[in-house]
Amino acid sequence: QVQLVQSGAExxxxxxxxxxSCKASGYTFTSYTxxxxxxxxxxxxxWMGWINAGNGNTKYSRKFQGRVTITRxxxxxxxxxxxxxxxxxxxxxxxxxxxxxxxxxGDYWGQGTLVTVSS
Amino acid sequence: xxxxxxxxxxxxxxxQSVTISCTGTSSDVGDYDYVSWYQQHPGKAPKLMIYEVSKxxxxxxxxxxxxxxxxxxxxxxxxxxxxxxxDYYCSSYAGINNYVFGTGTKVTVL
Numbered sequence: 001q002v003q004l005v006q007s008g009a010e011x012x013x014x015x016x017x018x019x020x021s022c023k024a025s026g027y028t029f030t031s032y033t034x035x036x037x038x039x040x041x042x043x044x045x046x047w048m049g050w051i052n053a054g055n056g057n058t059k060y061s062r063k064f065q066g067r068v069t070i071t072r073x074x075x076x077x078x079x080x081x082x083x084x085x086x087x088x089x090x091x092x093x094x095x096x097x098x099x100x101x102x103x104x105x106g107d108y109w110g111q112g113t114l115v116t117v118s119s
Numbered sequence: 120x121x122x123x124x125x126x127x128x129x130x131x132x133x134x135q136s137v138t139i140s141c142t143g144t145s146s147d148v149g150d151y152d153y154v155s156w157y158q159q160h161p162g163k164a165p166k167l168m169i170y171e172v173s174k175x176x177x178x179x180x181x182x183x184x185x186x187x188x189x190x191x192x193x194x195x196x197x198x199x200x201x202x203x204x205x206d207y208y209c210s211s212y213a214g215i216n217n218y219v220f221g222t223g224t225k226v227t228v229l
Contacts, residue, residue, distance in 0.1 A: 109164035
């Protein structure tokens with residue numbers, strides 16, 4: 001069955017970077033796009049960007065442009081989201097999600113990774 | 120890209136129906152038939168309930184239905200059940216490979 005398993009919780013200091021992984025299994029990794037979405041505590045979902053796992057093309061939300069980098073390792077069936085210049089407002093749960101259906105920012109989601117930014 | 124606007128809360132008794140609105144602009148909801156709806160229980164990942172305005176993924180009960188008129192999309196949950204109590208988020212394709220989510224609605228089953 002399809003699984004997206006994300007890396008564990010992280011605690012980072014302001015100004016640092018964090019890299020979250022999303023390991024896919026149960027389907028052909030390179031056939032679909034992976035989105036990244038975050039959710040601050042008690043807040044709404046916020047779309048960050050996507051990567052075409054096949055050709056590596058990416059698209060980022062204007063809000064995160066310049067601070068976020070999404071990559072993938074096809075040999076490991078894993079996507080990564082790196083966010084730099086962290087600030088306290090970046091404290092959130094970060095989700096990866098596979099897109100199969102057109103026009104959705106993900107039809108199957110990982111379990112989420114809590115990133116806490118604190119001095 | 121501004122968030123789509125949803126009412127903060129909605130409620131209904133078991134067996135009743137509840138409808139949640141999702142208002143965007145002519146650049147997102149109004150321009151594309153790519154509105155999705157997600158259900159999120161506390162501490163859990165979102166689950167896709169509706170895609171392409173009104174289509175249901177396999178396994179989603181037909182109590183869930185979606186529609187759109189102009190810049191506003193709607194999700195209706197009929198025959199409310201206790202397990203429907205959750206947060207619901209709409210999302211829309213916003214052109215140039217961008218996406219936007221709604222502000223979220225907490226549905227309470229009375």
